[in-house]
Amino acid sequence: MPTIVHEFDWPDRVLIGTIGIPGERTFYLQVRAGAQLVSVALEKQQSALLAEKIDEILDELMVTDGNPFSVPSITPVELVDNDPLEPVAEEFRTGVMSLGWDPSTVQIVIEASPIIEVAEEDLDELEALAAEPSEMLLVRMPVGAARAFAKRTREVVGAGRPICPRCGNPMDPDGHNCPDASGL
Numbered sequence: 001m002p003t004i005v006h007e008f009d010w011p012d013r014v015l016i017g018t019i020g021i022p023g024e025r026t027f028y029l030q031v032r033a034g035a036q037l038v039s040v041a042l043e044k045q046q047s048a049l050l051a052e053k054i055d056e057i058l059d060e061l062m063v064t065d066g067n068p069f070s071v072p073s074i075t076p077v078e079l080v081d082n083d084p085l086e087p088v089a090e091e092f093r094t095g096v097m098s099l100g101w102d103p104s105t106v107q108i109v110i111e112a113s114p115i116i117e118v119a120e121e122d123l124d125e126l127e128a129l130a131a132e133p134s135e136m137l138l139v140r141m142p143v144g145a146a147r148a149f150a151k152r153t154r155e156v157v158g159a160g161r162p163i164c165p166r167c168g169n170p171m172d173p174d175g176h177n178c179p180d181a182s183g184l
Contacts (some may be wrong), residue, residue, distance in 0.1 A: 001132075001134070002132075003060070003132055003133055003134065003135065003136055004134065004135045004136070005135075005136050005137075005138055006031075006036075006038040006091065006135070006136070006137045007138045008031045008033050008036070008038075008042040008137075008138065008139045008140065009033075009105075009140050010033065010140070010142075011031050011032060011033045011139060011140075011145075012032050012033050013030070013031065013032040013081060013086075014027075014029075014030075014031050014139055014141055014149050015030055015057075015085070015152055015153075016028065016029055016030075016042075016047045016050075016051075016149070016152065016153040016156050016157075017083055017084060017085035017156060018085075018156060018159075019085065019088060022160040022161045023160070023161050023170065023172060025044070025160065026041055026088070027030065027042050027043065027046075027047045027156075028040065028041055028042070028085060028088055029042055029047075029094070029110075029112065029137070029139075030086065030088070031139050031170060032086065032089055033135070037086055037087075037089075038091055038137060039085070039088045039089060039090055039091060040090065040091050040092055040093070040094050040112055040137050041090050041092070041093040041094060042093070042094040042097070042112070043094075044157060044160070046097060047093060047112055047153055047156070047157050048153070048154070048157045050097065050099065050110070050150075051149070051150040051151075051154045051157070052109055052150075052155035053099050054099065054146050054147075054149065054150040055070065055147075055150045057099070057101055057108060058071050058108070058143060058146060058147055058150070058156075059071075061101070061143070069103075069106050069143055070106075070143065071111065071143045071147070072144050072147050074147070075144075075147050075148045075151040076144045076147070076148065079144050079148035080148055080150070080151070080152070081148065081152060086154070087166075089118075091135060091137070092114035092115075092135055093114060093115050094113070094114065094115070094137075095110045095113060095114055095115030095116060096110045096113045096133075097110065097111065097113075097130070098111045099109075099111075102140065105140060106142065106143060107140040107141055107142055107143075108140070108141045108142075108143070108146040109138070109139070109140050110137070110138075110140075110141070111136060111137065111138050111139075112136065112137040113135070113136050113137075114133060114134065114135055115136065116133070121137060126162070137143050153155045161173075164176060164178055166178050167179055170171065178182065
């Protein structure tokens with residue numbers, strides 16, 4: 001069966017947003033172009049790593065021989081998107097993500113494919129499934145939009161539960177059982 005590709009070459013909106021309260025949030029990568037809207041679920045760690053790697057790519061491109069791709073060093077104010085997610089209809093939960101650079105269009109490229117769940121008796125089919133996912137999200141973002149996407153993503157990830165300065169674990173509003181200094 002051919003892969004269903006949700007492709008966005010010049011999206012109107014690309015963002016990471018959440019649904020739920022800190023500690024119980026579900027993260028979504030949401031993309032819209034006109035009436036086409038796709039939301040895929042992903043983990044907090046995937047969101048954080050995506051923002052980090054986008055910034056790394058942009059920073060490397062920015063210092064390349066006079067910044068030929070006009071990569072902004074800071075987020076362009078006009079591209080800041082602080083609006084909430086649009087209504088979410090989850091297409092899939094992201095398993096594999098890849099990130100790249102397309103110099104021909106001067107865009108960051110994100111690919112996301114769903115988690116593949118295979119029963120033990122079907123492990124032989126895993127290679128065939130991995131080679132061709134059932135669905136894929138393909139997003140291309142210009143450099144300014146990518147910088148804004150990374151900034152917002154870092155803010156969304158950081159808006160969760162505060163981290164305990166002693167043990168490094170998240171603290172809940174209703175209390176925190178911090179191990180004592182001896183690590184017990």
